[in-house]
Amino acid sequence: MNVPAYRRTSTLAIVSLVAGILGWTLAPWLGSLVAIVTGHMARSEIRRDPQGVEGDGFAVAGLVLGWAMLAVSLLVLLAILLFFGGLAALVALAGAAG
Structure with a gap:
């Protein structure tokens, strides 16, 4: 009998997704930076143990x-x-011409 192994979802992947959503709503730059850093860390974690960790999506x-x-x-x-x-350039040109 072949029992499928339990695979846990990466916490870093979940943090990346939540931070990415926050990056578009409440914390634009901070959320985006956290999403990028934790996303790369999560993909690395998943590549190291593909049988035990999921959440690449x-x-x-x-x-x-x-x-x-x-x-x-x-x-x-x-x-x-x-x-x-461009606005400043137009003002400067108008001032020089007048």
Whole structure:
């Protein structure tokens, strides 16, 4: 009789997913950084013991949410800098012409 082995879900993978969700809601940058760090740690833990630990999907979801939030926030920051930089350039040109 072949009894399937019990596999526990990685706590780090769950933390990564929860932090990734928090990164999009309550704690944007902090949650995203925690999601990225714990996601990588969880995937490493799962690779070391694939028969005993599961939760790779949770870890990947946390990583995707964390990296996506950082990418979006950096793009928004770049857009803001370009907008106000362009505005400052227009004001400077208008001041030099007048």
